[in-house]
Amino acid sequence: MMRFKEEKEAKKEAFRKYLESSGVLDALTKVLVALYEQNEKPSSALEFVQQKLGGPTASEYEKLQADLSDMQAKHNELLHKHEETCKELEELKNLHSSPSTKETQTTDGEASKDDA
Template identity: 40%
Template sequence: MQSVDQKKEEFQRYLEVSGVLESIVGVLVNLHEMPEKPRDARQFIHDYFTNSGTGEREALLKEIDELKRTVRCYGSLNARTHVDMASLATFSQVKEKDEQIKDLRELLEKRV
């Protein structure tokens, strides 16, 4: 059977390996370094652990929304570019036909 000291050391290692000690020390350091201490330190610690990552998550969601809008804009621009390219191809064909008609008219005028 383990002694109380062994159980205590085992539990301390568990807290250290799992990162719990680092998290607790982090929140205590933040609390210590605050120029104005919160009225309720327990609430501060609670908020620290329950809200950790929320700001980052919201920032990432906002960035995702912005990137989706950018993709939609580029998709729309791409579609318009394809339409413009098709119009240019049609314009080139019309211009070529106009030149052929002009050449035929010149030939007809020379024969008349």
């Protein structure tokens, strides 16, 4: 039982050191101090923290979500058009390189030589 507690404490300490070395503790402390020092507390403490950490506001987030949906729809539409164009290109390549087309071109070419 004692070993389990020691392992758990070691994990906590390693995580705390990770947060400290990556600057997370410092950033969170600064944001919480800024919130504490506000004369008029914001209606949403969570939104305040998000903004101070560089995240979008709720309205900005909704707009970004809408933009993302629009871009995904446009992407899917363009992807579909691209696939259709590739199919058309393949069909044209196959039509151009088929043996029956070459014979027709040769025959047509000979006919025009005879006519001249």
